[in-house]
Amino acid sequence: MTQPRWLNPEEQRLWLAFLRMRRAIDVAIDGQLAEAGLSPAEYDVLAPLSQSGEALRVRDLAAQIGWDRxxxxxxxxxxxxxxxVARSGSTTDRRGTLVHLTDLGRTAITAAAPGHVETVRRVLFDQLDQHDLTHLTAIAERVADAAGLTGISRTGGPAPRAAAQAGRQGLER
Incomplete structure (x- = not known):
């Protein structure tokens, strides 16, 4: 049996700081979204629908946000x-289902997005200089790749492998 590779004190400090950071960001975003009348899960769905400007196939939406069916x-x-939101059958593929924003959904995401991005700026980006931003981006991409996260691409759309398996979140408006 292989011995665990325990964290050394420096690694443990980083891991605990990362957990605190992740939780602090989640708490701030959850609170802001609650004030806007949305759950984080609702925002996760509404943002890519809003950005797409049209209906998305349910499987493509799921792949884009990294969720299972x-x-x-x-x-x-x-x-x-x-x-x-509303769902409808695809006109080009009878097996496909499309999802699109309703007027109420578009109003909700339009109202929530400015506060959402301001919260993200306040708790994350305002704490970083350009050097930090460059390095943290590279680190985050490397860690996500190592963890096998294929659901959310670096551009915010479905990653190619996830889209194929999806046969198995946005901050911009």
Whole structure:
């Protein structure tokens, strides 16, 4: 049996700081979204729909945000009940389902987005200089790649492998 590769004190300090940072960002964003009347999951769905400017296939939306079929199906059902999104059959592929923003969904994301990006700026980007930004971006991409995260590409759209498997979040408006 292989011995665990325990963290040394410097690594443990980084790991604990990372966990605190991740939680602090989540708490700030969750609070801002709650004030805007949205859950983080709703924002995760609404943002790419808003950015696309058109309906997206459910499987492509799921791949873009890194969710599995079950999670996206349940979330879309809840959001349909709230009137934020609507689903319809694809006109080009009878097996496909499209999801699009309703007027209420577009109003919700339009109202939430400015506060969302301001929160992200305040808790993350305002704490970094250009050197930090460059290095943290490279580190984040390297770690995500090493972890095998294929759902969310570096450009915010579906990563090629995830899109193929999806046969298995945005801050811009």
């Amino acid at each position: 079950s999670r996206i199906a349940h979330q879309l059902r809840r959001m349909e009940q709230r009137g934020l």
